[in-house]
Amino acid sequence: MTDRILSPAQFEAALRAIGAERYHNLHPFHKLLHGGKLNRGQVQAWALNRYYYQHQIPVKDATLMARLPTSELRREWRKRLVDHDGDGTGPGGMERWVKLAEGVGLDRAYVESTAGILPATRFAVDAYVALVRDRSIVEAIGSSLTELFSPGIIAERVEGMLKGYPFVTMDTLAYFKPRLTQAPRDSDFALAYVKEHARTAEQQEAVMAALRTKCDILWAMLDALYFAYVEPRLVPPGAFVPKES
Amino acid sequence: MTDRILSPAQFEAALRAIGAERYHNLHPFHKLLHGGKLNRGQVQAWALNRYYYQHQIPVKDATLMARLPTSELRREWRKRLVDHDGDGTGPGGMERWVKLAEGVGLDRAYVESTAGILPATRFAVDAYVALVRDRSIVEAIGSSLTELFSPGIIAERVEGMLKGYPFVTMDTLAYFKPRLTQAPRDSDFALAYVKEHARTAEQQEAVMAALRTKCDILWAMLDALYFAYVEPRLVPPGAFVPKES
Numbered sequence: 052m053t054d055r056i057l058s059p060a061q062f063e064a065a066l067r068a069i070g071a072e073r074y075h076n077l078h079p080f081h082k083l084l085h086g087g088k089l090n091r092g093q094v095q096a097w098a099l100n101r102y103y104y105q106h107q108i109p110v111k112d113a114t115l116m117a118r119l120p121t122s123e124l125r126r127e128w129r130k131r132l133v134d135h136d137g138d139g140t141g142p143g144g145m146e147r148w149v150k151l152a153e154g155v156g157l158d159r160a161y162v163e164s165t166a167g168i169l170p171a172t173r174f175a176v177d178a179y180v181a182l183v184r185d186r187s188i189v190e191a192i193g194s195s196l197t198e199l200f201s202p203g204i205i206a207e208r209v210e211g212m213l214k215g216y217p218f219v220t221m222d223t224l225a226y227f228k229p230r231l232t233q234a235p236r237d238s239d240f241a242l243a244y245v246k247e248h249a250r251t252a253e254q255q256e257a258v259m260a261a262l263r264t265k266c267d268i269l270w271a272m273l274d275a276l277y278f279a280y281v282e283p284r285l286v287p288p289g290a291f292v293p294k295e296s
Numbered sequence: 297m298t299d300r301i302l303s304p305a306q307f308e309a310a311l312r313a314i315g316a317e318r319y320h321n322l323h324p325f326h327k328l329l330h331g332g333k334l335n336r337g338q339v340q341a342w343a344l345n346r347y348y349y350q351h352q353i354p355v356k357d358a359t360l361m362a363r364l365p366t367s368e369l370r371r372e373w374r375k376r377l378v379d380h381d382g383d384g385t386g387p388g389g390m391e392r393w394v395k396l397a398e399g400v401g402l403d404r405a406y407v408e409s410t411a412g413i414l415p416a417t418r419f420a421v422d423a424y425v426a427l428v429r430d431r432s433i434v435e436a437i438g439s440s441l442t443e444l445f446s447p448g449i450i451a452e453r454v455e456g457m458l459k460g461y462p463f464v465t466m467d468t469l470a471y472f473k474p475r476l477t478q479a480p481r482d483s484d485f486a487l488a489y490v491k492e493h494a495r496t497a498e499q500q501e502a503v504m505a506a507l508r509t510k511c512d513i514l515w516a517m518l519d520a521l522y523f524a525y526v527e528p529r530l531v532p533p534g535a536f537v538p539k540e541s
Contacts, residue, residue: 073533170512171519174419177426263534267415270532271520274416277530278523285522287515288318289508 059246062255066193066242066262070200073266076207080273083281085207087215091156092293094216096280098152099291100172100272103165105148107176109135115183115191127240134233147226154223156295167291171275175268182264186257189248193258194265196245198238202231304491307500311438311487311507315445318511321452325518328526330452332460336401337538339461341525343397344536345417345517348410350393352421354380360428360436372485379478392471399468401540412536416520420513427509431502434493438503439510441490443483447476 057065075081083089084097112131119125137143142150152162161167183191205227212219249255279286286292302310320326328334329342357376364370382388387395397407406412428436450472457464494500524531531537 079528079530169516170509171416171420171516174423174513174516175416178419178422181422181426264415267532267534268419271414271416271419274520274523274530274532275516277528278519282528283324283522283526285324285519287512287519289512 056250056252057255062246062249063242065255065259066196066245067199069259069262069266070197073263073270074197074200074204075266075269075273076200076204078270078273078277080277080281081204081208085211085215087211089216089281090293091216091218091295093276093280094155094212094219095152095157095293095295096291097276098148098155099157099162100168100276102148102152102162103168103172104176104179104272105135105145106165107180109145111180111183114180115188118184118188118191130233131237134229144226144230147229151223151226154220155218167289169275169279169290170287172272175271175275179265179268182261186261187254189245189254190257190261192241193245193249194261195241196238196262197265197269198234199242201234201238205230205234301495301497302500307491307494308487310500310504311441311490312444314504314507314511315442318508318515319442319445319449320511320514320518321445321449323515323518323522325522325526326449326453330456330460332456334461334526335538336461336463336540338521338525339400339457339464340397340402340538340540341536342521343393343400344402344407345413345521347393347397347407348413348417349421349517350380350390351410352425354390356425356428359425360433363429363433363436375478376482379474389471389475392474396468396471399465400463412534414520414524414535415532417517420516420520424510424513427506431506432499434490434499435502435506437486438490438494439506440486441483441507442510442514443479444487446479446483450475450479 080097084094089097109132112128112135116125116128116132119128133143135144137146149159149162153159165173179194182194186194209221209224209227212224213221245258249258279290280293325342329339334342354377357373357380361370361373361377364373378388380389382391394404394407398404410418424439427439431439454466454469454472457469458466490503494503524535525538
């Protein structure tokens with residue numbers, strides 16, 4: 052089995068198949084969110100919890116950058132930090148996400164404190180940072196490949212949320228527009244990198260496992276939201292309790 | 297606020313209050329488990345996922361021991377490794393848990409592979425190891441204080457499961473008997489340690505926060521079980537699907 056290395060095209064197809072099976076666009080919470088089926092409090096819970104993911108993305112990227120061996124690679128990866136933290140003039144992705152959360156009625160300080168997020172959100176997101184810190188570089192880069200699948204979900208989300216929720220405007224969703232060009236740029240690079248650097252069947256399998264874990268992380272975040280705020284609606288001690296339904 | 301240090305007795309009371317509010321004996325999944333309300337597949341899912349917790353307990357304890365500064369402290373903590381890994385003659389806690397899982401009808405190799413556990417279980421348990429690795433020693437020791445509350449849940453569990461499930465025997469539950477003496481011995485030590493070593497209000501608050509996080513970890517594991525196997529029964533991709541209901 053160990054010599055069954057995939058061709059670059061086969062490897063790419065195998066990675067894309069993981070997304071087709073496990074990416075969180077398939078999760079019932081997203082179907083409700085994009086279908087306009089949630090109430091305002093549930094949309095707030097989503098925005099609040101997802102903020103912690105946005106908050107840790109630059110941490111994740113800096114963690115990886117600290118391990119990259121060349122200026123060329125670090126420069127490439129630095130684009131992601133610029134996207135999320137901003138360039139000091141316009142807002143970056145994290146600030147745009149705060150605006151989204153404010154747009155659906157949350158208080159900035161409460162969002163930024165992350166005090167009300169579900170513990171499961173924190174554990175899942177922290178597992179992403181740990182993966183990038185602890186596994187090989189090619190696996191760490193491979194775990195970012197969920198971005199291959201994100202333009203589809205973004206288009207669906209923006210359209211669905213604008214139609215579905217009177218309290219959501221294009222302005223509220225400003226986070227997503229730059230992501231439509233940033234994500235393909237980033238995933239093109241990451242895909243080319245893993246295709247070149249996963250040189251054995253074991254390395255290819257490890258990259259696929261890392262991408263599966265990343266899908267599990269995104270999926271587990273939605274499981275926790277669904278559990279606490281949709282059904283059976285059992286909010287864990289200390290987590291956000293919506294005021295609005 | 298920073299000079300509001302609690303007396304040792306007040307500090308202990310505050311720690312116990314965290315358990316009274318947040319320990320997982322209060323979780324609806326445990327009410328179902330102990331009340332005989334689950335089917336065999338659901339009990340299997342519990343045993344399977346909880347195995348990963350057992351599996352990581354010695355990892356957690358070794359991680360902490362690696363940071364303890366004296367032979368005396370390490371000897372004290374080493375008892376926990378003996379309890380879980382065994383002494384090479386009788387079974388330790390981990391082996392007893394495998395027996396429990398086999399007793400409810402699971403295959404040993406499948407359990408030990410941890411292949412079927414919920415991703416949320418992995419993320420939550422790994423967060424426990426990370427806490428013990430990354431926070432101060434007094435916080436790491438404080439996070440073990442859920443053992444203050446475990447004798448109560450164990451008594452309730454053993455009685456409830458024996459009454460509630462024809463497929464559960466005293467032999468299957470052999471894991472729990474030694475825990476009734478080990479846990480108080482360990483929590484007596486840990487409680488005395490944090491009372492002595494948390495010397496400022498900030499340190500006391502940090503220990504309380506660590507204990508809350510530990511409660512969140514145990515709680516999140518049950519949230520994930522409830523979500524996947526009780527309601528709404530949405531098993532994440534790749535996780536255990538019970539054959540028996």
